[in-house]
Amino acid sequence: MQASIQVTPEPTVRYVLRLADSCLILAQRLGEWCGHAPVLEEDIALTNVALDLVGQSRALLTHAGQLEGCGHDEDQLAFLRNERDYLNLTLVELPNSPRGARTGRGDFAFTVLRNFAMATLFKQLWQRLLMSSDAELAAIAGKALKESRYHQQHSGDWVVRLGDGTAESSRRMQDALALMWPYVAEMFENDPVDEHAHQTGLGPRWGDVRADWMTEVTGVLEAASLEVPKTTAFRSTGKTGRHSEHMGFILAEMQYLQRAFPGGVW
């Protein structure tokens, strides 16, 4: 059994890990759709998006390891941390069907809505990270931005098609939106990690992209005839390492091979 690694709680490293882990865990969730999507084209689409996210995550994890300076590579960071050291948004770790988690069947409405929300967030962040004081982070953002734009366009098309579709598809989308919305607020909660990034020119405070995110998302929801849910007081805390009950299960699946066969490679 491979022991866990500890990660230095340095704000620069944490800022990069938030991006890396949000890509990584969303990719893991999308990978669960492989072979199960409602139509073949979307099976291909969801796994292609997952592939882009894994690629982005790999570059970011490698960079986080270099910034940390303790010799941790992308694989160690992806597979050997403990739950509290993952800094992804809670939203991305929610099951593909938050309500029917135990059935194991994904909810396509929730999946496309979450993809749209995340692609819009990533696009906004990458755009600002092009000006990062960290040249490597800016370079990763330059590449990822092109990919996120395409993901956003594709998932946005689905949000409108289903939201403005039949009575049944509209009901399911409104339902999924109600489930997702409470987790959106966490995206824009600033904390000392954001402030540090802002002051050092590393990147934007995530809260700084809220207005642009809202403009794009509400515009599409409106085109989809979906009602924007009311904001609630609930705040999820995945970005700080405190996760939902679903996180441990994802990690168990993700980490199994590296834990059982330490250092195993393809």
Place this chain on the structure above:
Amino acid sequence: MNTVHPTLAPRLTQAWAVLQTVLDPEVPVVSVCELGIVREVTLAGEGLHVVLTPTYSGCPATELIESSVGALVAAGLGPVSVALQRSPAWTTDWISAEGKSKLRHYGIAPPGPASTDEGRVMRFMPRQKAPALDCPRCGSPDTERLSAFGSTACKALYRCRACREPFEHFKPI
């Protein structure tokens, strides 16, 4: 990038010539040079230094890199070091005219110019039209998009309504 300058050292000329023969494993008709992945080849003592730019973040390009390096070593050009350079980000605009023509003959509609929509706010347009493409088989412009994603990260699926054949499109990014 793809042209070999006559005044370059013969070893560099040779290196570019060898890399022209290294084909993309996913689209085995275009070379890594024609795709615009090879950004730089420089002399490094006895050996060579090659700078490559990845296409997509998740593209499994590692094998490709290894194969290009292997070809240079096999050609007797000495030890080769490879560096990955992400910035400026790869764009399909770097695919050479020759490369685009080869894609078309292979049955893949080549990418048009990549749009520069920096800072563009996304607006949904109902039934958004995919860019008009000519069928790489019969040349008809009467084509439609079947799937936004395809067999690899860089492609989308189309079909021609004139000759009824499906075909792939190399997406402009």
